[in-house]
Amino acid sequence: MAEGKNDVKIGVYVCHCGSNIAGTVDVEELTAFAQELGSVAVARNYKFMCSEPGQALIKQDIEELGLNRVVVAACSPRMHEPTFRRVCEQGGLNPYQLHICNIREQCSWVHKDGATEKAKALVSAAVSRAYYLEPLESREVPVAPAVLVVGGGIAGIQAALKVADAGRKVYLVEREPSIGGHMTQIDKTFPTLDCSACILTPRMAAVKAHPNIELMTYSEVVGVQGYVGNFRATIRRKPRYVDESLCTGCGICQEKCPWKAESEFDCGLGQRKAIYTPFPQAVPNVPVIDPEHCVYFLRDGKCGACLKFCERGAIDFNQTEKMVDVEVGAIIVATGYDLMDPSEIGRLGYSRFPNVITSLEFERLCNATGPTGGHIVVNGQEPKSVAIIHCVGSRDRKYHEYCSRVCCMYALKFAHLIKEKIEGASVYQFYIDMRCYGKGFEEFYQREAGEGVTFIRGKPSQVTDFAMSEEEQGKLVVVCENTLVGRTLRVPVDMVILCPAMEARADARDVARLFNLTQSADGFLQERHAKLEPVATANDGMFVVGCAQGPKDIPDTVAQALAGAAETLALIDRGSVELQAATATVDETLCQGCGRCEEICVFHAPTLSSDGRLIPVSSINEALCKGCGVCAVACPTGAISIRHFTRQQILAELEALSGVPV
Amino acid sequence: MNGFEPKIVAFTCNWCSYAAADLAGTSRIHYPSNVRIIRVMCSGMIDPIYVLRAFEAGFDGVLLAGCHIGDCHYISGNMRAEERTAKLRRLLHTLGLEDERLKLEWISAAEGGGFAETIKEYVGQLKQLGPSPLRKEATA
Numbered sequence: 001m002a003e004g005k006n007d008v009k010i011g012v013y014v015c016h017c018g019s020n021i022a023g024t025v026d027v028e029e030l031t032a033f034a035q036e037l038g039s040v041a042v043a044r045n046y047k048f049m050c051s052e053p054g055q056a057l058i059k060q061d062i063e064e065l066g067l068n069r070v071v072v073a074a075c076s077p078r079m080h081e082p083t084f085r086r087v088c089e090q091g092g093l094n095p096y097q098l099h100i101c102n103i104r105e106q107c108s109w110v111h112k113d114g115a116t117e118k119a120k121a122l123v124s125a126a127v128s129r130a131y132y133l134e135p136l137e138s139r140e141v142p143v144a145p146a147v148l149v150v151g152g153g154i155a156g157i158q159a160a161l162k163v164a165d166a167g168r169k170v171y172l173v174e175r176e177p178s179i180g181g182h183m184t185q186i187d188k189t190f191p192t193l194d195c196s197a198c199i200l201t202p203r204m205a206a207v208k209a210h211p212n213i214e215l216m217t218y219s220e221v222v223g224v225q226g227y228v229g230n231f232r233a234t235i236r237r238k239p240r241y242v243d244e245s246l247c248t249g250c251g252i253c254q255e256k257c258p259w260k261a262e263s264e265f266d267c268g269l270g271q272r273k274a275i276y277t278p279f280p281q282a283v284p285n286v287p288v289i290d291p292e293h294c295v296y297f298l299r300d301g302k303c304g305a306c307l308k309f310c311e312r313g314a315i316d317f318n319q320t321e322k323m324v325d326v327e328v329g330a331i332i333v334a335t336g337y338d339l340m341d342p343s344e345i346g347r348l349g350y351s352r353f354p355n356v357i358t359s360l361e362f363e364r365l366c367n368a369t370g371p372t373g374g375h376i377v378v379n380g381q382e383p384k385s386v387a388i389i390h391c392v393g394s395r396d397r398k399y400h401e402y403c404s405r406v407c408c409m410y411a412l413k414f415a416h417l418i419k420e421k422i423e424g425a426s427v428y429q430f431y432i433d434m435r436c437y438g439k440g441f442e443e444f445y446q447r448e449a450g451e452g453v454t455f456i457r458g459k460p461s462q463v464t465d466f467a468m469s470e471e472e473q474g475k476l477v478v479v480c481e482n483t484l485v486g487r488t489l490r491v492p493v494d495m496v497i498l499c500p501a502m503e504a505r506a507d508a509r510d511v512a513r514l515f516n517l518t519q520s521a522d523g524f525l526q527e528r529h530a531k532l533e534p535v536a537t538a539n540d541g542m543f544v545v546g547c548a549q550g551p552k553d554i555p556d557t558v559a560q561a562l563a564g565a566a567e568t569l570a571l572i573d574r575g576s577v578e579l580q581a582a583t584a585t586v587d588e589t590l591c592q593g594c595g596r597c598e599e600i601c602v603f604h605a606p607t608l609s610s611d612g613r614l615i616p617v618s619s620i621n622e623a624l625c626k627g628c629g630v631c632a633v634a635c636p637t638g639a640i641s642i643r644h645f646t647r648q649q650i651l652a653e654l655e656a657l658s659g660v661p662v
Numbered sequence: 663m664n665g666f667e668p669k670i671v672a673f674t675c676n677w678c679s680y681a682a683a684d685l686a687g688t689s690r691i692h693y694p695s696n697v698r699i700i701r702v703m704c705s706g707m708i709d710p711i712y713v714l715r716a717f718e719a720g721f722d723g724v725l726l727a728g729c730h731i732g733d734c735h736y737i738s739g740n741m742r743a744e745e746r747t748a749k750l751r752r753l754l755h756t757l758g759l760e761d762e763r764l765k766l767e768w769i770s771a772a773e774g775g776g777f778a779e780t781i782k783e784y785v786g787q788l789k790q791l792g793p794s795p796l797r798k799e800a801t802a
Binding site for chain 1: 669671676677678680681683684685686687688689690691692693694695698699700701702703704706707708709710711712715716719720721730733735736737738739742746770771772774775778
């Protein structure tokens, strides 16, 4: 039955959002304004519309006043549209007869002057649009029961294992030749000092052995299509030049390969072969050939030592990259972090003095599997005195404002390891504040502080080899104001360890664009809500865990990884997701059967059929239609419209916007 | 042209540019309040009629914003928008409207600052240009 003009009853609900909206927008004035708009039966404001009492207010009005449209002027529809749709449904109203008017993200948070006037324009537009809203039925589609995990560091490993343990298929994609990530490079882990490899490598092996995990190393995700529950990801498998199915990991190829290159795994402190696994415990234990250093590639088929010695015939110089498509219901992005290059801060002497090293380089020096077999040696000598400089590029407005959260703790660990390995060594910690906030951290700090380490509060201004006294000859001198005593110190040492900031990956922007995620101001990928949705993202069905989201230690990373696993399982195990009902629809009386829609739609949703008619008409396959609206604009007769985004609705919104002055 | 405040309507796609405007909000990046946003699912959904009607209704500028080319949530909707904008410009020209009054921008969901910057720049540009000749009160 058609609705008459006087049958439309709109309720307008203005949210204060505490002071987030009410602090800038005059909510009383806005409510009074809304009350006067056509077809508005009631306009109210409330402190938090999304809270239980706020929701009850709307439900009650729908029932008692017989509202048939609801306008909520609050935060972005990307935030609470689902909440208020549910409220409408509970009140007995079709959820599509709701319109959200964004007066927070797009008004109160971005304007000081004119916020109330703009809010009026937006509410007026929302009411006009709401007038034309129609009830719609939503569709359920099945979810692809698999998860894609991008990044094989500790975050990706833990997430993949948990999802796989729940009996779901996991595709784990890692761009390096082995999984393990930064954690494999670390020696001991704070505050328990358990060996990183000892806790990590069994997990890596478990990934390889798990029947539900399909591991794709040396591979990158290059394309993502689809929507929550039904993503299709395209993965580029780079050529290893070694057949994974034939290689037994015996290592003869690496032994016989005569060509060497700097080892990325050892931060350039050691060497690897041109055919290599990054480290002996690599998973999979299948080497890759680095064509930039392999003479077979550089000099047209010369050498081939690996080919000759490989008994399995696993070497394949003709391998090419392969594209693999996978269908998954959810995606976990665990792409990790980069360590800042401290040569940016020239005064600290990194890359000028060989005995100024980064924390990660120290991890390799200290590690029994490292280039020195775990002996702390620089310039061929054991350092007798070591300075550790905290906050290199972190908590520094010139570089990164944020705190990298792990440096205080690993710096304490370093002091302990140096003291343990070099008898009588003196260690100086140059810190701004000691931040030891985690479980067992303060205890660790107290213990280390008692080991005879010197703590100097201050940010070193420079590291120099310019000696001003006998004692400074042949040493590195750390110049720093001790801010607790207000005096500048010159501390001569044999080695300086810098604690560089953990940064967003250099290609974080590309990753954000690939997966349609947002980045926060610091460049890290942004979670949907800092407190309540720490691993969900603005893109439904995509989750971000670990250091890709921001600097964090291993326990926090693992906690997030498991949260990501729980989120994806909750999504997949539901079996289906509800899709927007906003699809294209054809008015058969207007359709001339020209076929323009069929031509233009990339999803093949419209098809022409004659069905005994004189001219064919278009019909839309709703399972295929994504509601993008490209066909509606292309349709020369205006026969196609998009539900929930009809011309009438959008023009009504536009007219109303123009009516309120700027 | 003292005190002239241009009136802008922005059609932003749900996935990138509308999200960018939201991000400007969550990051508290301020920009002039001259712009009013209409959310559409894709820039490919923006009917040229909307643009013409916006100018008819007295807007001084119309911003169409979508995902970067190659990033469209619907694969190529933004390419359609680009083609249509080029055609629309020619039409607007015959109506005596300057090219700058119709602006097409690609703003990703990560570019909150970029969104704010686009609006700031656009408001400045339109202030230079003055009121739309189609504005009813602009004859004075």
